[in-house]
Amino acid sequence: MLGTNWLKRLGLALMFSGLTACGGGDPEPNIVETAQADARFSTLVEAVQAAGLADTLSGPGPFTVFAPTNDAFAALLAELGVTKAQLLADKALLMQVLQYHVLPSQVLKAGVPLGKPITPLAGGIFKVDSRGSDLVITDGRNRTARITATDLQTRNGVIHVVDRVLLPADKTIVATAQATPDFSILVEAVVAAGLVDTLNGTGPFTVFAPTNAAFAKLLTELGVTKAQLLADKALLTQVLTYHVLPARVLKADVPVGSAITTVQGQTFTVDASLAITDQRARKAAITATDVLARNGVIHVIDTVILPRP
Numbered sequence: 039m040l041g042t043n044w045l046k047r048l049g050l051a052l053m054f055s056g057l058t059a060c061g062g063g064d065p066e067p068n069i070v071e072t073a074q075a076d077a078r079f080s081t082l083v084e085a086v087q088a089a090g091l092a093d094t095l096s097g098p099g100p101f102t103v104f105a106p107t108n109d110a111f112a113a114l115l116a117e118l119g120v121t122k123a124q125l126l127a128d129k130a131l132l133m134q135v136l137q138y139h140v141l142p143s144q145v146l147k148a149g150v151p152l153g154k155p156i157t158p159l160a161g162g163i164f165k166v167d168s169r170g171s172d173l174v175i176t177d178g179r180n181r182t183a184r185i186t187a188t189d190l191q192t193r194n195g196v197i198h199v200v201d202r203v204l205l206p207a208d209k210t211i212v213a214t215a216q217a218t219p220d221f222s223i224l225v226e227a228v229v230a231a232g233l234v235d236t237l238n239g240t241g242p243f244t245v246f247a248p249t250n251a252a253f254a255k256l257l258t259e260l261g262v263t264k265a266q267l268l269a270d271k272a273l274l275t276q277v278l279t280y281h282v283l284p285a286r287v288l289k290a291d292v293p294v295g296s297a298i299t300t301v302q303g304q305t306f307t308v309d310a311s312l313a314i315t316d317q318r319a320r321k322a323a324i325t326a327t328d329v330l331a332r333n334g335v336i337h338v339i340d341t342v343i344l345p346r347p
Contacts, residue, residue: 066193069103070096078199081111081122089132099194100144104175104185106203114203134160138177138206144195147173147188153290153328162206165288165328175200178207178330207332210238211245214331220338223253223264231274241333242286243301246314246324248342256342276302280316280345286334289327304345316343 070092073079082105086092095101106114115122126132137160150156150173155163164177166185173185183202190197212234215221224247228234237243248256257264268274279302292298292312297305306316312324322341329336 068096068193069195072192078107079105081108082106085132085136088126089129089136091136101195102141102145103197104139104200105197106200110202138204146196155288160206177204179205180330207330209331210333211331212237220249221247223250224248227274227278230268231271231278233278243334244283244287245336246281246339247336248339252340252342288335302345306343314343317346318344
């Protein structure tokens, strides 16, 4: 038979074990506490406190935080040409930038929607793509950041570590085109057609943007000069609106093989090789995708597409 003392010791051990399982230990830290305990995030913690976001990120959540390291903040200061004190004093900017790193739900690495638009608390979008073994974020200004560690679990969400501070978009589609030398003729055409205000509007839009070389090919094909093309506002409006969709459609969401309806009203199709077939059975290759803007996205094409006459 077992001795009485042994049974007492077993009972005490089981009782202690039960108390521990019921929460006798320290609770898991929240996002802010986890960042405070990690030397890599000391500047981030200062920024969160300066922006007045500590209580929010200590709340029930769940949240997902893409957390820039101290080195990432140091690089941002050099990029913006400001001191840390100046950055921390700009509460409005800090709020906008920090909330751009936070999702209002828990998204683990396995659940990141690759290539799709991701909307953070600040609004706008960014996207995450897989490049080899890396996960790379493209922010609203088309800057890239690498996710260097994932799935740091906290009581109220998850942290992914990033090597660059993300910034929300600061340019519309028109301003993005204006800043790109290879779209100079497209910009002239948009101005001549009176479409600047529309494409500077809220949107969102998707623009399939022909390069200067694409417009040069079109002039040869139509047998007109650039001045003649720009003077024909009715034709320009019809052609340009045929390049615009009334929604933001990233590469990952392009409906391959299906008719895509444009602002102009007619459709075109895109095949698996990212070649467009227009209403005149002409082909245009999409040569670059997912150039993000504040009010939409631009995909670059090598041929001006044309609707039916």
